[in-house]
Amino acid sequence: MKIVRVGLDVPVDTLFDYRADDATGADLGRRVLVPFGRRTAVGVVLELAQHSEVPVAQLKPVVRIVRDEPALDAADLRLLGFAAAYYHHPLGAVVMNTLPQRLRRVKPTRAAPPRAFALTAAGAHAEADDLPVRALVQRRLLALFKAQEILDPAAMRAAGATASRALQQLVARGWVEARAAPVPPRQTGVVAAPPLTAEQGAAVQAVTAALGNFQAFLLRGITGSGKTEVYLHAIGAVLDAGHQALLLVPEIALTPQLENVVRARFPSAHLVSLHSGLGESDRFEHWRAAQSGAADIVLGTRLAAFAPLPRLGLIIVDEEQDASFKQMDGLRYSARDLAVVRAQQRRIPVVLGSATPALETHYNAVAGRYRLLELTQRIHAAPPSIACIDTRGERLADGLSGALLEAVGTRLARNEQSLLFINRRGYAPVLMCHACGWLSGCPRCTAKLVLHLQDRQLRCHHCGHCAAIPVSCPDCGNPDLAPLGQGTQRVEAALAARFPQARIVRIDRDSTRRRFAWQTVRERIQAREVDILVGTQMLAKGHDFPHLNLVGVLNADSLLYSTDFRAPERLFALLMQVAGRAGRGADRGEVLIQTEFPQHPLYAAVRGQDYGAMAETLLAERSAAGFPPFVHQALLRAEAPSAASALDFLAHAAQIGRQLPQAVTIYDPVPAAMVRRAGLERAQLLVQSDNRALLQQFLGAWYARLATTRTRRTRWSLDVDPLEF
Numbered sequence: 095m096k097i098v099r100v101g102l103d104v105p106v107d108t109l110f111d112y113r114a115d116d117a118t119g120a121d122l123g124r125r126v127l128v129p130f131g132r133r134t135a136v137g138v139v140l141e142l143a144q145h146s147e148v149p150v151a152q153l154k155p156v157v158r159i160v161r162d163e164p165a166l167d168a169a170d171l172r173l174l175g176f177a178a179a180y181y182h183h184p185l186g187a188v189v190m191n192t193l194p195q196r197l198r199r200v201k202p203t204r205a206a207p208p209r210a211f212a213l214t215a216a217g218a219h220a221e222a223d224d225l226p227v228r229a230l231v232q233r234r235l236l237a238l239f240k241a242q243e244i245l246d247p248a249a250m251r252a253a254g255a256t257a258s259r260a261l262q263q264l265v266a267r268g269w270v271e272a273r274a275a276p277v278p279p280r281q282t283g284v285v286a287a288p289p290l291t292a293e294q295g296a297a298v299q300a301v302t303a304a305l306g307n308f309q310a311f312l313l314r315g316i317t318g319s320g321k322t323e324v325y326l327h328a329i330g331a332v333l334d335a336g337h338q339a340l341l342l343v344p345e346i347a348l349t350p351q352l353e354n355v356v357r358a359r360f361p362s363a364h365l366v367s368l369h370s371g372l373g374e375s376d377r378f379e380h381w382r383a384a385q386s387g388a389a390d391i392v393l394g395t396r397l398a399a400f401a402p403l404p405r406l407g408l409i410i411v412d413e414e415q416d417a418s419f420k421q422m423d424g425l426r427y428s429a430r431d432l433a434v435v436r437a438q439q440r441r442i443p444v445v446l447g448s449a450t451p452a453l454e455t456h457y458n459a460v461a462g463r464y465r466l467l468e469l470t471q472r473i474h475a476a477p478p479s480i481a482c483i484d485t486r487g488e489r490l491a492d493g494l495s496g497a498l499l500e501a502v503g504t505r506l507a508r509n510e511q512s513l514l515f516i517n518r519r520g521y522a523p524v525l526m527c528h529a530c531g532w533l534s535g536c537p538r539c540t541a542k543l544v545l546h547l548q549d550r551q552l553r554c555h556h557c558g559h560c561a562a563i564p565v566s567c568p569d570c571g572n573p574d575l576a577p578l579g580q581g582t583q584r585v586e587a588a589l590a591a592r593f594p595q596a597r598i599v600r601i602d603r604d605s606t607r608r609r610f611a612w613q614t615v616r617e618r619i620q621a622r623e624v625d626i627l628v629g630t631q632m633l634a635k636g637h638d639f640p641h642l643n644l645v646g647v648l649n650a651d652s653l654l655y656s657t658d659f660r661a662p663e664r665l666f667a668l669l670m671q672v673a674g675r676a677g678r679g680a681d682r683g684e685v686l687i688q689t690e691f692p693q694h695p696l697y698a699a700v701r702g703q704d705y706g707a708m709a710e711t712l713l714a715e716r717s718a719a720g721f722p723p724f725v726h727q728a729l730l731r732a733e734a735p736s737a738a739s740a741l742d743f744l745a746h747a748a749q750i751g752r753q754l755p756q757a758v759t760i761y762d763p764v765p766a767a768m769v770r771r772a773g774l775e776r777a778q779l780l781v782q783s784d785n786r787a788l789l790q791q792f793l794g795a796w797y798a799r800l801a802t803t804r805t806r807r808t809r810w811s812l813d814v815d816p817l818e819f
């Protein structure tokens with residue numbers, strides 16, 4: 095009897111057996127429709143078998159194996175298999191959740207083939223100057239058509255976020271028309287590569303020499319040292335060899351910008367992006383292009399780490415230290431770590447790029463497992479000067495010191511841009527009653543409700559709970575409630591009051607919620623229509639603003655004395671990244687950090703811009719304290735309506751773990767750093783070992799035992815190599 099073993103998206107760690115009399119080896123990796131309970135479910139064929147544990151009478155036949163579309167190949171399945179085994183997550187759930195939404199449905203809606211557009215005879219004679227001066231995107235799009243004649247929608251996006259509207263306008267003018275024919279190969283060389291510096295050349299040389307073999311590289315280069323250029327050259331070599339390149343970035347906000355750069359450099363290559371900001375049908379099309387081998391370059395966020403790529407020749411992970419590469423729920427994978435595993439499986443090189451590598455990555459380079467490539471010089475400008483503003487003994491007006499306000503004023507007078515960085519959005523992180531000490535707490539979380547003055551709301555940033563701003567203290571009736579601390583909105587308001595003539599924009603998740611909002615703001619900044627930027631982390635990453643010369647950092651101290659052992663490393667990375675925004679143009683940048691601890695060694699390392707010194711100090715501390723990378727960790731997380739159930743479950747789990755033969759360290763269950771979230775009590779149990787293989791063996795056995803434990807109302811999950819405690 096022929097049996098297919100099918101992975102389904104269910105939280106049970108097993109495959110499901112079905113009869114499929116015509117199944118062959120070619121069906122492995124194919125989607126399959128099967129009866130499941132009272133419904134039909136979609137799964138993927140993961141194994142073939144002759145026999146089943148299930149009695150023959152109970153075995154149901156498959157509804158249909160989907161044979162008219164490409165299957166996941168053996169290499170794809172191997173990566174998914176590794177992820178399921180390493181992160182101890184059901185294989186079926188892993189496989190199904192990496193498929194685009196459309197393929198997880200029983201009835202996939204057929205996608206319309208992407209249409210191409212071409213210049214008409216009238217369009218060929220039209221000039222940019224026939225268009226209104228302000229119709230920038232139309233002008234750019236027309237220029238693209240003039241260069242290439244036929245464009246698909248993906249290529250048109252290079253003209254700007256509103257390219258599709260501009261396209262309609264060009265169609266309405268009769269200059270452009272739809273074409274059924276496929277897009278012919280475009281000519282190359284629209285943007286020429288600059289000659290590489292000696293350091294860049296050596297890095298490119300090392301990576302290209304490794305093509306066809308596994309080698310992990312750490313490309314460490316301060317911001318502005320030209321890491322992107324190294325990526326582009328390496329990608330060029332991969333394309334020449336007829337292979338695909340995968341480029342992973344941490345943020346969706348970064349993809350359009352980088353997409354334009356890559357597209358301009360390789361106009362004849364087929365580039366697709368993969369990230370959660372794409373619509374369902376784009377995501378499906380792009381995934382398919384990757385899988386069919388049609389796409390030469392895939393640019394994406396962490397979920398692209400799993401994109402099927404039959405001709406894969408190189409993986410690049412930019413800003414590899416970024417915590418967004420780690421998925422924080424469901425399959426809690428690290429896209430960066432999977433990239434290294436994938437490179438190893440495929441015998442290809444992988445490049446991890448960063449100005450401030452994760453200590454784990456740095457340590458791998460020190461230990462010789464990764465090869466270190468260094469870029470020590472900024473290409474255009476000198477590195478910024480970094481200084482601390484000692485705020486002890488000063489009463490800060492809305493969080494801004496006199497020295498910082500003065501520096502902003504000076505830049506303003508010189509018509510230069512300033513950026514004020516603060517790690518919190520909203521107006522103030524909490525509302526307070528000075529009469530009785532009442533603080534605006536979230537009823538569902540161990541967290542404070544943040545004051546959002548513009549929307550006249552108190553909001554929890556963890557569970558989304560919203561409340562109206564009370565007119566008086568709910569505890570004592572005092573009508574004088576005061577905002578405590580600063581958020582981006584308050585800083586923005588204070589700056590507007592102090593510099594009424596300045597053009598100020600605020601950039602955080604509240605201000606950029608609308609789909610192309612960020613792109614528009616970015617264009618305004620580049621066109622010097624903005625004097626002062628106030629923003630959160632969103633602004634820290636990879637943006638290139640040539641007229642921005644002053645960066646002020648508020649509230650960095652809040653990260654200095656965190657209980658998380660990774661906090662200093664993150665603060666250093668964040669400050670170097672923010673500092674990297676200053677002085678990208680011709681002028682030297684200046685960075686001012688407000689702090690009450692100007693003598694702290696971490697700030698000394700930041701002022702010296704010395705990653706090596708910081709890494710050495712922190713590694714010594716981690717080694718002494720027995721923290722990663724010197725040990726390997728896993729966290730069993732539990733949440734339940736009552737703290738007792740969560741802790742009881744973990745105590746029971748610890749007991750099971752102590753009976754297992756592997757001698758790993760099992761700590762006692764403790765409440766999570768954020769004890770309550772969205773109405774659930776949270777607790778965790780840490781296990782660790784200096785031997786990764788031993789820890790993995792333990793986790794495998796432990797997970798199997800836990801999976802059969804009755805837990806009543808407790809939800810639990812395993813987090814291997816946790817980044818958050």
Ligand code: ADP
Nearest residue numbers: 288289290291316317318319320321322323473
């Ligand atoms: P990083 O990614 O390391 O922060 P970028 O790759 O953004 O640095 O490079 C900084 C700037 O220098 C960019 O404007 C880039 O175009 C330019 N650049 C990079 N390499 C060279 C080079 N070899 N010659 C001239 N300009 C370069």
Ligand code: ZN
Nearest residue numbers: 527530567570
């Ligand atoms: Zn009160």
Ligand code: ZN
Nearest residue numbers: 536539554557
């Ligand atoms: Zn909450």
